């Protein structure tokens with residue numbers, strides 16, 4: 008029988024996930040299909056019940072449900088518990104197990120480049136859900152310090168406590184000052200939505216050097232203003248699409264138990280930009 012998978016969230020109209028997963032199913036000849044199911048905020052419980060009724064095999068979770076979905080899980084993996092959010096669910100006869108593939112998906116492009124993260128210093132821009140997953144990832148890789156800069160200081164303070172709880176040194180920096188000191192950090196990571204649709208650069212890139220690794224998790228457009236400007240300064244660049252692809256591949260592998268077809272999924276993704 009055909010297995011059905013889904014993405015739930017709101018908005019989901021422009022999601023790349025259905026194309027990515029359907030490509031992978033087709034490429035491996037699996038009798039599976041993936042749909043997008045819009046569930047507005049406040050309707051998650053009803054939405055999850057509906058998915059159980061159609062015996063969904065698994066689903067991805069995106070904004071605004073990644074945290075709330077934790078309440079509906081029967082079981083969850085270490086990363087979910089660490090971050091307090093889930094993005095991948097497996098349904099076995101109504102028993103829901105949650106995973107969080109954002110954490111390892113974020114780390115994957117760093118590992119692919121064989122970059123040594125141990126004891127390094129990170130400047131993290133942003134303090135939302137994605138920033139939390141990046142902190143959990145860097146904590147796994149035993150970086151030394153994460154400096155957080157964010158428009159709203161209180162949200163950054165919350166993440167500083169989170170990072171310290173994971174054994175990292177962590178401190179706050181005003182966004183206006185962050186651009187002055189980028190040369191003191193091995194990694195500069197943008198986890199805000201600034202740069203989306205090519206609008207805005209979250210910090211000044213004046214002091215980014217060729218030693219800096221600039222990782223922008225925004226993936227539309229591929230070349231955000233931060234990436235473009237950092238490239239001009241000679242920095243090593245990690246693109247948001249690489250994380251997007253890696254987290255999708257990890258979901259696919261959890262669901263099917265098979266290695267996800269990297270090239271086919273990458274072509275599908277990049278063809279859509």
Ligand SMILES: NC(=O)c1ccc[n+]([C@@H]2O[C@H](COP(=O)([O-])OP(=O)(O)OC[C@H]3O[C@@H](n4cnc5c(N)ncnc54)[C@H](OP(=O)(O)O)[C@@H]3O)[C@@H](O)[C@H]2O)c1
Nearest residue numbers: 133134135136137138158159162198199200224247250251
């Ligand atoms: N590549 C991937 O696989 C991947 C995965 C997840 C997310 N993302 C991307 O990461 C971004 C953040 O996602 P999220 O889930 O963390 O969102 P979120 O929880 O809503 O957090 C948004 C962050 O962006 C900041 N921000 C928004 N507008 C701003 C502005 N005009 N000026 C300065 N800061 C601003 C917020 O600052 P305040 O705290 O001050 O509001 C906050 O730090 C999105 O663009 C999303 O598409 C990419």
